[in-house]
Amino acid sequence: MGGMNGDGMPASLTAPADVAAAAEELIAGDGGSPAAYEALLDAVVRTAARDRGALAEALVPVAEAWAGVRRPPNPAARRLAAVVRSAAAPPAQSAAEPGDGRPWLETCLHEAVDLVLGERIAELCAGLGRRAAxxxxxxxxxxxxxxxxxxxxxxxxxxxxxxxxxxxxxxxxxxxxxxxxxxxxxxxxxxxxxxxxxxxxxxxxxxxxxxxPQPEPTVEREPGDPLPPSRRRGARVGRRILVGTGALDGRGDFPRRFWPLFRRFEPLIGCNHLLLGHRERHAAAALPWHPEIVAARLLTEVAAAADQGGSGSPEFLPALAQSPGPAGPAVHLALAYGLGAAAEPDRAAAAAALTALAGRDRLDGALLGGELARLLLLGTLKPSAVTESLRLAAQPPGGARAVWEVLAAALPELLAALHSGAPPRLHGPLLALAANAARTCGARGALAGLDALAAQPGSSQPVREARRLRDALAGTTTAGP
Incomplete structure (x- = not known):
């Protein structure tokens, strides 16, 4: 979209024809990166102030291409299409300010970030309709x-x-x-x-x-004993860990549709949505200094990618990981669910997010490992999916160290459950990955419960890999099986 400057931001768009070309490209695609998306919005406003007639003429073909029942493929592209239609349309007879006279009932705190994104677009469209410059x-x-x-x-x-x-x-x-x-x-x-x-x-x-300010988080598990998935119950009974956030002051200075962001968020209260479709990278960019608010509100959607086979937003977790704000329990739980996602693109995105967090010294390996262990023991995540994701994350330079820090926190809980006889059985390939990561990064020390498994007789994969991991942590070599 016209190239990028040194900060990774798109070069400015000045000519109406360039604005129209960028709009056509982003709307036909996925709405673009937050930088490209925002650059287009700003270009529409600046160009409209200089020469609204030329801009409208250039945008008419794009607006007509997405008129009527034809809808762009995702929320960001649909928002851009609405702006293009407003910029290309004749002057409105009258245009109310966004929110004035429009019925609105706050029914779901999960959609708080989406309301912010939508209200800004509604305001922009209304201004374009009034020919406000x-x-x-x-x-x-x-x-x-x-x-x-x-x-x-x-x-x-x-x-x-x-x-x-x-x-x-x-x-x-x-x-x-x-x-x-x-x-x-x-x-x-x-x-x-x-x-x-x-x-x-x-x-x-x-x-x-x-x-x-940063809200106070609360980590909560769904009530009830974890039950196996069924067609009637789905996968959610007692099997999810979610995060709530405390209330924040100052909402009265913001438009009403911003207010849900400031309210206390109780994650176990149901809503009238199944899959909201709000898990997009633009959500992270709406609150770059508060990834915990974003992750907490959208955690049910990320979890659905793991325990209900949902998919469709692999760009969300990497965008969340790039946020400059502090990464706490909600971000790390979102990452845990992503590592156990059913769809390969979502798992690859989670691995990339883990690598990004580690590269910026924002990964809390103990926190992520503990949550992975809890979700594996609840049966929410499948060990095979988590193993494949962590294997991807271990490949970049420095990845083995990050993966080892995660597994060093997860394995003691999994080993303790194994020795107590609680399901599930310890996944052999996960132990193999841990042994490889420990050897690659030169980790040393002891791991609770590991010696007991390594000392068991036989040559099953978990026992063999436990021995390899034990020896790697001791700095010795295990003979091959």
Missing amino acids: VPMLLATPSRADGAVDPQELVMRLTEYEQAGVRPGPADLGQALLRCGGGPADADVVRAAAELTLPEGPRVAAWLARGGL
């Missing part, structure tokens, strides 16, 4: 992970002030959610406070406190 979009990311630089946001607001226009509530709200990582520089906060825009004091206060 603004200099640029405030929430366009400064970086490929979705984050907005506070200084850049203040500079954009300064241009709004000079142009005599007010920010859209949803666009400003999204921009503020993308600012984080700690309090902004004092000079930046001062510049925000000196804005004559009514939003200046709010922006200054937000940047001074470092953006949205």
Whole structure:
């Protein structure tokens, strides 16, 4: 899409024909990366402000291609198509502000991030319908992970002030959610406070406190004894571990459709959705400093890829892993479910996410290993799927060390269950992978329960691989079987 700059962001689009070509490409595809998607939205706004007639003329063929019952293949592409149709349409007779007069009932906290994405698009479409001209979009990311630089946001607001226009509530709200990582520089906060825009004091206060705080997580297992999957029960009875988040202050300053993000999220409360279809990479970019909020809200969808054979969003976990915010229990549980996904593309994506987290020193191997062990013992994840995913993750440079840290935490619980006679049996290939990873990264030490398995008579695969792993950790060599 016109090339990339040094920050991994798309080069700017200036000519209407270029904007139309980029729109056609992204809508026909998967909506593009968050950087490409956001660059197109910003280009539509900037170009409309300069020459709306030329832009509309260029976009008409794209809009007509996706008119009527023909729908783009995924949510991001559908949002882009809506913007293109609004930019190509004749002036609206009247256009209400997003949210005004539109019936809305909050029925599901799982869709909180999707509501933010949708409200910003609705606001943009309404502005295009009114022929409102603004200099640029405030929430366009400064970086490929979705984050907005506070200084850049203040500079954009300064241009709004000079142009005599007010920010859209949803666009400003999204921009503020993308600012984080700690309090902004004092000079930046001062510049925000000196804005004559009514939003200046709010922006200054937000940047001074470092953006949205991190919520307190709660890890909860579905109630009841874990039951084998059946056509009647599905795979969920007592077999999932989910994460809730505490309530956050400050929702009143945001549009109403942003409010579910701030509410307490109780993961075991049901909703009226089965598979929501909101597990997309743009969800991670909506809250780059809060991957825990995103992961917690979408954890049921990620889990469905493992215990109900769902698929369709392999780009979500790598995008989540690239978020600059802290990775806690929700992110690591999402990764655990992804490693046990039924579809190979989802497992490969989970392996890539594990590698990305490890490469940025954000992988908590003990946390991930413990959750993998719990989900394997509950029967939620299949050992064969987890083994194949971890084998992929062990291949890149440094991958063996990361995989060993995960398995070093998972195996003691699995070995303890084995010695107690609890199902399932320890998966031989998983032990083989552990032995290979330990030898590759030079791991040393003892592993609870390993010696007991290695000392058992016979030559079954679990026993053989237990001996190999024991010797690898001792720095000795085991003869081949």
